Amino acid sequence: MKTFRIASIPGDGIGIEVIAEGVRVLEELARRDGGFRLEFTHFDWSSERYLATGAYIPQGGLEALQKFDAIFFGAVGSPKVPDHVSLWGLRLPICQGFDQYANVRPSRVLPGISSPLARGSEIDWIIVRENTEGEYSGSGGRVHRGLPEEVATETSVFTRAGVARVHRFAFELARKRPRRHLTLVTKSNAQRHGMVLWDEVFYEVAGNYPDVRTDRVLVDAVTTRMVLKPSMLDTIVASNLHADILSDLAAALSGSLGIAPTANLNPERKRPSMFEPIHGSAFDITGMGIANPIATFWTASMMLEHLGEANAAARLMKAVETVTAKKVFTPDLGGNARTADVTSAVLAAL
Ligand code: GGG
DSSP: OEEEEEEEEEESTHHHHHHHHHHHHHHHHHHHHOSEEEEEEEOOOSHHHHHHHSOSSOTTHHHHHTTSSEEEEEEOOBTTBOHHHHIIIIIHHHHHHTTOOEEEEEEEOOTTOOOSSTTGGGOEEEEEEEOSSEEEEEEEEEESTTSTTOEEEEEEEOOHHHHHHHHHHHHHHHHHSTTOEEEEEEOTTTOSSHHHHHHHHHHHHHTTOTTSEEEEEEHHHHHHHHHHOGGGOSEEEEOHHHHHHHHHHHHHHTTOGGGOEEEEEOTTOSSOEEEEESSOOOTTTTTTTOOOOHHHHHHHHHHHHHTTOHHHHHHHHHHHHHHHHTTOOOGGGTOOOOHHHHHHHHHHHO
């Protein structure tokens, strides 16, 4: 029987709560399926660890993660640590260190859930977020700190190789979907270098995919398209920052940030990929037992798919949709169910 080794990193806040539920559901799914086993190793990498030891990831931590088949991640962020320190201390070193350059974020309105849009049923999108460079390259610095003449720079870095590979990934994904339609999100009208390369390389890559229809939309205009004409979009490729913002909008339009999943993929599989709910640590509801575990379950389904367990992945999504159809909802979806109630309902549906 195949055994998959999974590194679980619950992280901070509600990440700890939802990953515990995700592990419960995954273990039950593996037990019932009978065709594979999951072996979890838990890592305490978190803001608490940072405050106690000075490091989110201990010395040799990434090397230790390298031997796992996948990483199941919760959230990072704490009111006790500046956000740029926590993000650059935990999540980004894993995404960048493991070259997880394709961040995949599907959105659709699950049965029983209401979209704030009248045309919400038309939402069926996959956003591909460039995940290792662009606005998140970390290039820049500050000089003359604290003085009136202080200067800070934050340089977006777009490399031909980095742009080409994420566009190729997006075309391959778009090609597998029935509509074969890929939208390039850009802001090259206002930025004269990086995003111009981003567009140019897109059209070079497009030459190899004559079966995929394309369009090019400015990031500001795509927000209106998402709200007013959702059916005009299918697969979307956007830079690191643009896609981060668009995917939060996509989640809200699909009903809640509490249902939105994401996969940080190293498509060549030279290094482990990482799966996490899109939401952060949500300290406002931490410890209240009301975090929505659906994003984590959907994420778990994406992880199973990546591991080659397509039947188990589909079975988990079917169970999730059975539960949403019955409106077993946490407060973010307008219900009064607790996290554990949703998990119990999904386990029963399995
Ligand atoms: N599970 C996602 C998470 O923890 N995100 C934390 C965060 O602040 N992310 C910002 C970003 O990825 O751009």
